[in-house]
Amino acid sequence: MDSSRLEAEAIEKELLEDYKFGRQQLIEIWGHASAMAVTKVFPLPSLPRKQPTVLVVCGPHQNGAIGLVCARHLRVFEYEPTIFYPKRSPNSLYRDFTTQCEKMDIPFLSYLPTEVQLINDAYNVVIDAILGVDAEPGEVKEPYTSILATLKQIQIPIVSLDVPSGWDVEMGNSEGISPDVLVSLAAPKQCATRFLGRHHFLAGRFLPYDVQKKFELNLPEYPGTECVVSL
Numbered sequence: 001m002d003s004s005r006l007e008a009e010a011i012e013k014e015l016l017e018d019y020k021f022g023r024q025q026l027i028e029i030w031g032h033a034s035a036m037a038v039t040k041v042f043p044l045p046s047l048p049r050k051q052p053t054v055l056v057v058c059g060p061h062q063n064g065a066i067g068l069v070c071a072r073h074l075r076v077f078e079y080e081p082t083i084f085y086p087k088r089s090p091n092s093l094y095r096d097f098t099t100q101c102e103k104m105d106i107p108f109l110s111y112l113p114t115e116v117q118l119i120n121d122a123y124n125v126v127i128d129a130i131l132g133v134d135a136e137p138g139e140v141k142e143p144y145t146s147i148l149a150t151l152k153q154i155q156i157p158i159v160s161l162d163v164p165s166g167w168d169v170e171m172g173n174s175e176g177i178s179p180d181v182l183v184s185l186a187a188p189k190q191c192a193t194r195f196l197g198r199h200h201f202l203a204g205r206f207l208p209y210d211v212q213k214k215f216e217l218n219l220p221e222y223p224g225t226e227c228v229v230s231l
Contacts, residue, residue, distance in 0.1 A: 004190055005169040008133045011186060011207075011215055019208060024093050027062065030185045031069020033203030034161050036228045037183045038070070038127065039077055041159070041199050047124040051080055055123040057112070057147060058085040059130035059165070065089070066161055066185070067129020068097040075104050082123070084109040086143045114146075116153045126151065126158045128179060130165040133189065140166060151177045159183060167191050187217045188231065200231040 015021040044052050056071040058064035064085065071081040083106055088098060102108070113119055119126070128151065130144060140148065148166050151158060157180040163169055166176025172194030181199045184192055186207055192200065202220065205227040212219055222229045 005133055007215060008169070008187070008189060011211060014211055014214075015207075019211070023062075024096070027065045027093075027097070028069055029206055030161075030204050031066045032073050033185070033205070033227045034066060034070040034127075034129075034159075034183050035073035035077065037181070037201040037203050038074060038079075038125065038159055040201070040228060040230075041181050042125055042157075044078065049124050052078065053123045054079050054081045054125050054127060055109075055119065056081050056083045056127040057130055057151070058083060059132070059144065060087045060089050061132060061134055063129050063132025063134075063161055063163075065094045065097050066132075067127060068094070068101055070127060070129065070161070071106055072097075072101050072104060075101075075106055082107045082109060084112050084147075086112075086147070112147055112150060114150055116150060116155075119150070120155045123156060126154060126156060128158050128160040128165050128177060132162050133169050148177055157181065161185065163189055163191060164195070167194075183228075184231070187215075187219060192231075201228050202231055203228045205229075 054074055056067050058067040071083050074081045083101060085108060158177060159181040160179035161183050162185045164176050164179050167173050168191060170190040172191040180197045182192060182195045182197060183201045183203050186204050205222050220229050
Protein backbone atom coordinates (compact mmCIF):
# COMPACT_ATOMS: atom_id res chain seq x y z
CA MET A 1 0.00 0.00 0.00
CA ASP A 2 2.86 2.41 0.78
CA SER A 3 4.12 4.45 -2.17
CA SER A 4 7.62 5.68 -2.97
CA ARG A 5 8.50 9.21 -4.07
CA LEU A 6 8.50 8.17 -7.75
CA GLU A 7 5.15 6.44 -7.40
CA ALA A 8 3.61 9.45 -5.61
CA GLU A 9 4.84 11.68 -8.45
CA ALA A 10 3.49 9.25 -11.08
CA ILE A 11 0.05 9.15 -9.40
CA GLU A 12 -0.09 12.95 -9.32
CA LYS A 13 1.03 13.19 -12.96
CA GLU A 14 -1.72 10.77 -13.99
CA LEU A 15 -4.36 12.76 -12.10
CA LEU A 16 -3.21 16.03 -13.66
CA GLU A 17 -2.61 14.87 -17.23
CA ASP A 18 -4.97 11.94 -17.84
CA TYR A 19 -7.83 12.70 -15.47
CA LYS A 20 -7.62 16.49 -15.93
CA PHE A 21 -7.62 17.35 -12.26
CA GLY A 22 -6.23 20.84 -11.69
CA ARG A 23 -3.31 21.31 -9.28
CA GLN A 24 -5.35 23.86 -7.32
CA GLN A 25 -8.17 21.31 -7.14
CA LEU A 26 -5.88 18.61 -5.70
CA ILE A 27 -4.42 21.01 -3.13
CA GLU A 28 -7.95 22.05 -2.10
CA ILE A 29 -9.10 18.42 -1.69
CA TRP A 30 -6.03 17.50 0.36
CA GLY A 31 -6.14 20.66 2.49
CA HIS A 32 -9.82 20.16 3.32
CA ALA A 33 -9.26 16.47 4.16
CA SER A 34 -6.27 17.39 6.35
CA ALA A 35 -8.43 19.84 8.29
CA MET A 36 -11.05 17.09 8.75
CA ALA A 37 -8.35 14.79 10.18
CA VAL A 38 -7.30 17.51 12.66
CA THR A 39 -10.91 17.85 13.86
CA LYS A 40 -11.10 14.07 14.43
CA VAL A 41 -8.15 14.03 16.85
CA PHE A 42 -8.62 17.50 18.33
CA PRO A 43 -12.36 18.30 18.45
CA LEU A 44 -13.02 21.84 19.71
CA PRO A 45 -14.40 20.81 23.16
CA SER A 46 -11.29 18.69 23.86
CA LEU A 47 -8.68 21.45 23.38
CA PRO A 48 -6.78 22.30 26.57
CA ARG A 49 -6.50 26.06 25.93
CA LYS A 50 -9.41 28.45 26.30
CA GLN A 51 -8.93 29.68 22.73
CA PRO A 52 -8.96 27.00 19.96
CA THR A 53 -5.57 28.14 18.61
CA VAL A 54 -3.63 26.18 16.00
CA LEU A 55 -0.25 27.11 14.49
CA VAL A 56 0.15 26.10 10.84
CA VAL A 57 3.77 26.16 9.62
CA CYS A 58 3.94 26.25 5.81
CA GLY A 59 6.86 25.48 3.52
CA PRO A 60 7.54 27.03 0.12
CA HIS A 61 6.11 24.29 -2.12
CA GLN A 62 2.93 22.24 -2.53
CA ASN A 63 2.90 20.91 1.04
CA GLY A 64 2.85 24.51 2.27
CA ALA A 65 -0.08 25.33 -0.02
CA ILE A 66 -1.97 22.33 1.40
CA GLY A 67 -1.25 23.82 4.84
CA LEU A 68 -2.77 27.15 3.76
CA VAL A 69 -5.96 25.40 2.63
CA CYS A 70 -6.02 23.35 5.84
CA ALA A 71 -5.78 26.59 7.88
CA ARG A 72 -8.65 28.17 5.93
CA HIS A 73 -10.93 25.19 6.54
CA LEU A 74 -10.00 25.09 10.24
CA ARG A 75 -11.05 28.76 10.40
CA VAL A 76 -14.42 27.82 8.84
CA PHE A 77 -14.71 25.05 11.48
CA GLU A 78 -14.27 27.76 14.16
CA TYR A 79 -10.71 27.03 15.16
CA GLU A 80 -8.29 29.97 15.43
CA PRO A 81 -5.38 29.22 13.10
CA THR A 82 -2.25 31.33 12.82
CA ILE A 83 0.07 30.77 9.86
CA PHE A 84 3.84 30.95 9.76
CA TYR A 85 4.88 31.10 6.09
CA PRO A 86 8.47 32.40 6.04
CA LYS A 87 9.23 32.01 2.32
CA ARG A 88 6.16 32.79 0.28
CA SER A 89 6.08 31.12 -3.10
CA PRO A 90 5.99 33.38 -6.18
CA ASN A 91 3.70 30.76 -7.79
CA SER A 92 0.41 32.58 -8.56
CA LEU A 93 -1.62 29.51 -7.64
CA TYR A 94 -0.11 29.44 -4.13
CA ARG A 95 -0.50 33.23 -3.87
CA ASP A 96 -4.26 32.76 -4.34
CA PHE A 97 -4.37 30.48 -1.29
CA THR A 98 -2.45 33.08 0.72
CA THR A 99 -4.92 35.80 -0.32
CA GLN A 100 -7.86 33.62 0.72
CA CYS A 101 -6.36 33.22 4.21
CA GLU A 102 -5.61 36.94 4.50
CA LYS A 103 -9.16 37.83 3.43
CA MET A 104 -10.49 35.55 6.17
CA ASP A 105 -8.43 37.47 8.74
CA ILE A 106 -6.15 34.56 9.55
CA PRO A 107 -3.05 36.12 11.13
CA PHE A 108 0.42 35.48 9.67
CA LEU A 109 3.41 35.45 12.03
CA SER A 110 6.43 37.47 10.96
CA TYR A 111 8.78 35.12 12.84
CA LEU A 112 8.61 31.87 14.82
CA PRO A 113 9.55 32.33 18.48
CA THR A 114 12.72 30.41 19.34
CA GLU A 115 11.50 30.43 22.95
CA VAL A 116 9.71 27.07 22.86
CA GLN A 117 7.56 27.80 25.90
CA LEU A 118 5.89 30.70 24.06
CA ILE A 119 4.65 28.24 21.41
CA ASN A 120 3.57 25.69 24.05
CA ASP A 121 1.58 28.38 25.88
CA ALA A 122 -0.03 30.01 22.84
CA TYR A 123 -1.26 27.04 20.79
CA ASN A 124 -3.06 23.72 21.23
CA VAL A 125 -1.57 22.02 18.16
CA VAL A 126 1.08 22.68 15.49
CA ILE A 127 0.47 21.58 11.90
CA ASP A 128 3.64 20.72 10.00
CA ALA A 129 3.07 21.57 6.33
CA ILE A 130 6.70 22.40 5.70
CA LEU A 131 8.43 19.77 3.57
CA GLY A 132 6.45 17.27 1.53
CA VAL A 133 7.19 14.42 -0.85
CA ASP A 134 9.39 16.60 -3.07
CA ALA A 135 11.85 17.56 -0.31
CA GLU A 136 15.27 15.92 0.02
CA PRO A 137 16.10 15.64 3.75
CA GLY A 138 19.82 16.31 3.15
CA GLU A 139 18.97 19.54 1.33
CA VAL A 140 16.97 21.24 4.08
CA LYS A 141 18.19 24.84 4.33
CA GLU A 142 17.42 27.85 6.46
CA PRO A 143 14.99 29.00 7.66
CA TYR A 144 13.66 25.42 7.77
CA THR A 145 16.57 23.86 9.69
CA SER A 146 15.97 26.35 12.54
CA ILE A 147 12.20 25.81 12.38
CA LEU A 148 12.62 22.03 12.62
CA ALA A 149 15.05 22.46 15.53
CA THR A 150 12.37 24.49 17.36
CA LEU A 151 9.57 22.03 16.52
CA LYS A 152 11.65 19.13 17.87
CA GLN A 153 11.56 20.78 21.29
CA ILE A 154 7.91 21.73 21.65
CA GLN A 155 5.62 19.86 24.05
CA ILE A 156 2.30 20.33 22.26
CA PRO A 157 1.15 17.81 19.63
CA ILE A 158 2.34 18.06 16.02
CA VAL A 159 0.26 16.99 13.03
CA SER A 160 2.37 16.31 9.91
CA LEU A 161 0.83 16.46 6.44
CA ASP A 162 1.86 13.57 4.14
CA VAL A 163 5.54 13.32 5.19
CA PRO A 164 6.91 14.50 8.55
CA SER A 165 9.32 17.34 7.78
CA GLY A 166 12.94 16.25 7.74
CA TRP A 167 12.01 12.63 6.96
CA ASP A 168 13.09 10.78 3.85
CA VAL A 169 9.98 9.75 1.89
CA GLU A 170 11.19 6.16 1.73
CA MET A 171 13.65 5.66 4.61
CA GLY A 172 11.82 7.64 7.28
CA ASN A 173 13.23 9.60 10.17
CA SER A 174 16.87 10.54 10.42
CA GLU A 175 16.93 14.13 11.59
CA GLY A 176 13.24 14.97 11.33
CA ILE A 177 10.53 15.78 13.83
CA SER A 178 8.38 13.21 15.68
CA PRO A 179 4.73 14.07 15.06
CA ASP A 180 1.84 12.72 17.17
CA VAL A 181 -0.42 12.57 14.11
CA LEU A 182 0.39 11.76 10.48
CA VAL A 183 -2.09 12.58 7.72
CA SER A 184 -1.16 10.62 4.60
CA LEU A 185 -2.53 12.19 1.41
CA ALA A 186 -4.01 9.97 -1.35
CA ALA A 187 -1.88 6.99 -0.27
CA PRO A 188 0.59 6.42 2.60
CA LYS A 189 4.24 6.98 1.71
CA GLN A 190 6.85 4.33 2.53
CA CYS A 191 8.16 6.33 5.49
CA ALA A 192 4.74 5.92 7.19
CA THR A 193 5.77 2.39 8.22
CA ARG A 194 8.27 4.07 10.59
CA PHE A 195 5.69 6.41 12.10
CA LEU A 196 5.31 5.74 15.84
CA GLY A 197 2.82 8.48 16.76
CA ARG A 198 -0.69 8.12 18.18
CA HIS A 199 -2.83 8.55 15.06
CA HIS A 200 -2.29 7.83 11.38
CA PHE A 201 -4.97 8.95 8.92
CA LEU A 202 -5.45 8.57 5.21
CA ALA A 203 -7.11 11.66 3.76
CA GLY A 204 -8.51 12.63 0.38
CA ARG A 205 -11.11 10.16 -0.80
CA PHE A 206 -11.12 10.89 -4.50
CA LEU A 207 -8.61 8.61 -6.24
CA PRO A 208 -10.31 7.01 -9.26
CA TYR A 209 -10.57 3.24 -8.91
CA ASP A 210 -8.47 2.63 -12.04
CA VAL A 211 -5.62 4.67 -10.56
CA GLN A 212 -5.82 2.69 -7.31
CA LYS A 213 -5.73 -0.54 -9.31
CA LYS A 214 -2.91 0.51 -11.64
CA PHE A 215 -0.62 1.42 -8.73
CA GLU A 216 -1.83 -1.51 -6.59
CA LEU A 217 -2.57 0.82 -3.69
CA ASN A 218 -5.00 -1.50 -1.84
CA LEU A 219 -6.41 1.44 0.12
CA PRO A 220 -8.60 0.78 3.18
CA GLU A 221 -12.37 1.23 3.11
CA TYR A 222 -13.55 4.69 4.12
CA PRO A 223 -16.50 4.50 6.54
CA GLY A 224 -19.80 5.87 5.21
CA THR A 225 -19.25 9.18 3.46
CA GLU A 226 -16.06 10.07 5.34
CA CYS A 227 -13.11 11.59 3.45
CA VAL A 228 -10.70 10.54 6.23
CA VAL A 229 -9.97 7.04 7.55
CA SER A 230 -7.90 5.98 10.56
CA LEU A 231 -5.12 3.48 9.71
